Amino acid sequence: MSSPESNVIIVGGGVFGLSTALWLARGGYKNVTIFDRCDFEKNHYNPSNGCDGASADINKIFRATYGSKSHSQDLALEARDIWLEWNQAIKNSDPSELPDPLTPEDELLTLCGVFHLADGPELIDLYNENLRVMGETAPSFRDLQFVKNSDSDERRVNSLGPNWAKKYHRFDTFRDGRTNGFLDAGSGITLADKVMPRFFFYLSWVNFYQACVYARHICLKAGVKFILGRPQGDIKSLIVDESGSSKRVTGIQTQDGLRHNADLVIVACGPWSSSLIPDAHRSVEATMGTVMFVDVPSDRQDLRARFHPDNFPVWRFLEGEGDSAYEGGGFPITKEGRIKFGFRARKFTNFQAHPSQESLKISTPRTKYSPNPINTVPLYGLKQMKRVIGGLFPELTEIGFTDSRLCWYTDSIDNEFVIDYVPGYSDSLFICTGGSGHGFKFLPILGKYVKNQLERNPDRFTPLWKWRTVEEGKKCNGLEEGETGPRDMSKLKLASPHDFHFRINSPL
Structure with a gap:
């Protein structure tokens, strides 16, 4: 078990690693070092500069609604308070005190709103549950949520001002009005562009990779050390000592051949x-x-104004069940004119031989920066997106999709995090992962509760985040499928550049 005197190595400088390091250092740990193959000192977590982890993206959703999972809702609201504190700290900083490329004009959290939509005229059970739990546990936040097609909620949202009234009615005509949902004015997005003037941030989002830049900055101030870039920050293997009665991890070896000793390794x-x-x-x-x-040309100022965050919220849309389901959404336009859309109802895998155990195959990320790079997406997901987005925003079909990205998540068997000691290593190896597509928003606060698990101080998250594996005969979020499952990329047809275009007047 760890203590403030422990020599701790953290492998990974994304959200989970940064938050853990920050809370350990602030809790008195004197020797915490983060290793990562990406040189964040130079590329600033920017996905266009070679970063391909989930913690490097142009924008992400910040939401607090989690239905019956009140523990996640409470964690999001706790994180939200710290995001706003960080905003104020940056605003009050001298420019020389901030890491490049942050300035005092930047905000890490801005709340532009999130519109939760679903197919059909009646509010779906999930959304009813979201609103019920929020009303019972955080009524002041519930006051910022407005049900679609409600006369009383329309009056309430109008009191916030004309921009919120526009956002409330933004999706009225989609599918001839046969959609349900609610606008959450207390949530927003993460956005990567740091040079927008402050008037552009009318309401709320999180400046995504700049948030990681700032988190790394305050980690450094707290005493955390970083070894970044290839080969010195690139992990070759764990060092495992099996000479005693039980095996232990005693450190890591990096690709430059150096061995780094540790009392505890956190992956x-x-x-x-x-x-x-x-x-x-x-x-x-x-x-x-x-x-x-979709990259909107600079001469289409009409579209840039329509999708500007002053006028347009983040949106999510749910439809159907099973393999035919749609779960996806989109974001306001960035200053450069880029609109991002995501689809994740059916997530795909890529099984390859394990780097140290060739007899074992595991799902392995393949990105634009992998040794075997990929610059397209599965055709299945793209067709679904064209159908929904073409119906929502026909004005964008003449432009078509202009770029793509495979966003790799870390799914657990139940979408809860996996934060625990790995069995069989005498408390020398700890895993901290399983973001399951919703981990970033917790960056400011996650490490507080990771530290509890490290020090074996039980809290409400301990039974949820404990080490667990696939149970035979049960559905486990797709992990039960293994390499023979239908989602593996080897079984998929990939999109061609021609597929990025919408076919005008085709059925959606």
């Missing part, structure tokens, strides 16, 4: 975690969502 590698810990391949799995972009 926070996201979808690469099982590549380093083979034992975890039935506990977490790398799965891929489909992300598409």
Whole structure:
């Protein structure tokens, strides 16, 4: 078990690694070092500069509604308070005190609103539950949520001002009005562009990879050390000592051949975690969502104004069940004119031989920056997105999708995080992952509760985040499928550049 005197190595400098390091250092830990193959000192977590982890993206959703999972709702609201504190700290900073490229004009959290939509005229059970739990446990936040097609809620949202009234009615005509949902004015997005003037941030989002830049900055101030880039920050293997009665991890070896000793190694590698810990391949799995972009030309100021965050919220849309389901959404336009759309109802896998155990196959991320790079997406997801987005925004079909990205998540068997000691290593190896597509928003606060698990101080998250694996005969979020499952990329047809275009006047 760890203590403030422990020599701690954290493998992975994304959300889980940064938050853990920050709370350990602030809790008195004197020797915490983060290793990562990405040189965040130079690329600032920017996905266009070679970063391909889930913690590097142009924007992400911040939401607080979790239905009956009140523990996640409470964690999001606790994180939200710290996001706003960080905003104020940045605003009050001298420019020389901030890490490049942050300035005092930047905000990490801005609340532009999230519109939760679903197919059909009646509010779906999930949304009813979201609103009920929020009303019972956080009534002041519930006051910021407005049900679609409600006269009383329309009056309430109008009191917030004309921009919120526009957002409330933004999806009125979609499917001839036969949609349900609610606008959450207390939530927003993460956005990567840091140079927008403050008037652009009318309401609320999180400046995504700049948030990681700031988190790394305050980690450094707290005493956390970083070894970044290839080969010195790139992990080759764990060092495992099996000479005693029980095996222990005694450190890591990096690709430059150096060995780094540690009392405790924390693996926070996201979808690469099982590549380093083979034992975890039935506990977490790398799965891929489909992300598409529309780049609106500068001469289409009408479209840039329509999708501007002053006038347009984040949106999510749910439809159907099973393989035919749609779960996806989109974001306001960035300053450069880029609109991002995501689809994740059916997430895909990529089974390859494990790097240290060739007899074992695990799902392994494949990105634009992998040794075998990929610059397209599965055709299945793209067709679904064209159908829904073409119906929502026919004005964008003439432009078509202009770029794509495979976004790799780390799914657990139940979408709860996996934050615990790995069995069989005498409390020398700890895993901190399983974001399951909803981990980033917790960056400011997650490490507080990771520290509890490290020090074996039970809290409400302990039974939820404990080490667990696939149970035979049960559905476990797709992890039960393994390499023979239908979602593996080897079984998929990939989209061609022609498929990025919408066929005008075709049925959607």
